[in-house]
Amino acid sequence: MKAKVYVTLKPSILDPQGKTITQALHTLGYDAITDVRQGKFFELDIKVDSPEDARATASEVAERVLANPVIESCRVEVD
Amino acid sequence: MGHTKFAIIVFPGSNCDHDAYYAVTEVLGQEAELVWHKDTDLRGADVVVLPGGFSYGDYLRSGAIARFSPVMKEVAEFANSGGPVLGICNGFQVLLEAGFLPGGMRRNQRLEFICEHVNLRVEQTDTPFTQNASVGQVLRIPIAHGEGNYYASPETIAELETDRRVIFRYTSPDGVVDEAWNVNGSTLAIAGICNEARNVVGLMPHPERACEFAVGSTDGRVILDSVIAALDGVAKAR
Numbered sequence: 001m002k003a004k005v006y007v008t009l010k011p012s013i014l015d016p017q018g019k020t021i022t023q024a025l026h027t028l029g030y031d032a033i034t035d036v037r038q039g040k041f042f043e044l045d046i047k048v049d050s051p052e053d054a055r056a057t058a059s060e061v062a063e064r065v066l067a068n069p070v071i072e073s074c075r076v077e078v079d
Numbered sequence: 080m081g082h083t084k085f086a087i088i089v090f091p092g093s094n095c096d097h098d099a100y101y102a103v104t105e106v107l108g109q110e111a112e113l114v115w116h117k118d119t120d121l122r123g124a125d126v127v128v129l130p131g132g133f134s135y136g137d138y139l140r141s142g143a144i145a146r147f148s149p150v151m152k153e154v155a156e157f158a159n160s161g162g163p164v165l166g167i168c169n170g171f172q173v174l175l176e177a178g179f180l181p182g183g184m185r186r187n188q189r190l191e192f193i194c195e196h197v198n199l200r201v202e203q204t205d206t207p208f209t210q211n212a213s214v215g216q217v218l219r220i221p222i223a224h225g226e227g228n229y230y231a232s233p234e235t236i237a238e239l240e241t242d243r244r245v246i247f248r249y250t251s252p253d254g255v256v257d258e259a260w261n262v263n264g265s266t267l268a269i270a271g272i273c274n275e276a277r278n279v280v281g282l283m284p285h286p287e288r289a290c291e292f293a294v295g296s297t298d299g300r301v302i303l304d305s306v307i308a309a310l311d312g313v314a315k316a317r
Contacts, residue, residue: 009185013230016190068140068176070183071230 001046003058004077007067008039042066051078083307085111086124088154088170090145095131095167095285102287103128107303116148125310126163127154129170131223131285141184141226142172151177163207163306164279168224171271171281180272180281181239182231188264192225196296197262199270199284200250203243206273207309208280208302217254218298220284222262227283229265229272239272247271247282 009015018036025033044061046054058076067074085103089096096113103111112122121127135144145151151173158164158179166174174180187193196219201212212218231239239245247270251260261268263283271282286299 013185014188016186016188020190065143066139068143068183070175070181070232071185 001048001051001054002079003044003046003054004079005042005044005058005062005066006039006075006077007042007062007072008037008074009071010073013071039072040066054078083109083126083310084122084124085109085126085128086114086121087111087128087130088116088150089113089130090116090132090134090148090173092134092136093130093132093169095169095287098285099128099130099167099287102290102299102303106290107300107307109307114150116145116150119149119153121150121153121157124157126165126306127157129154129164129166129173130287131168131170134169134173137169137226140172140176142169142174142176145169145173146177155179158274158279161276161278163309165208165302165306166279166281167285167287168222168227168283171283172226174279174281179279180274181235182229182272184226185228185230185264186226187224187228187262192223193227193262194221194223195262196221196289197270197284198250198252198254198260199282199298200248200254200256202245202248203273205243206246206277206280207306209246209305210309211305212301215254216301217250217252218284218286218289218301219296220286220289220299221296222284223288224263224283227263227265229263229269229283231266236266239269240267242275244273244275244277245269245271246273246280247284 062074286302289296289299
């Protein structure tokens, strides 16, 4: 099974990279884009039988390793 | 003065391990061992140093992978039994990721890698790494990092302040906290903290790079001298 994990800085934490990208987009005239949050994307291949098990494993490693829960939040998707 | 033995942990990608080794042995005349991260023996060391660098290439996050190194189990046992542990720069990031210390590191506010001397105010002297300093003393010590922008939740910050666990702050040359001197944008200009038991200290600046006049400052010595004196005191009390 495949799982996708998206990691971004928590909404409460200033994302200086995202801010810089937003400003760059504004200089190109994309004024409609009001905010950018930069993050990381992981694709996991997981040898389990059910999407539920895949989600459980992916969520566990997302919390334990892939994201630092002090500053980042994560979202898991299973195909 | 007794002989203090330092264990300097070497992760793949550590690059200040030899700076620390040199400062401890050549400058301070103590004993040191470079301990490979796969080792499971701290060789009877009195102090453990997690040096600066880019352990595991900073893959995933700074310090995130180093916590899985075999030696970290020994370091945890050493710390739990009260042994003094100093995390410098990447070593501080490892201590955060491994849960020895609370909080996390963000990219520097201005997104630059900063390599310069900073003014570091000593906030507390009841740790083995600051006992020879005085409260409010301002040290000139270099930093060299891209991710040293300290963050912790407001609850954690409140706890650190109440328990007097903020050990160093970035300040002006005369020791005033001012956003203009908060080089990397850290919460409340925090540059270093300690654990609850006060024996584990992490800081972003590099005291080992400020131990000789030839490199522009000897202010880093007070941090290393402190732990040597602290252990000497322990030895005498026995």
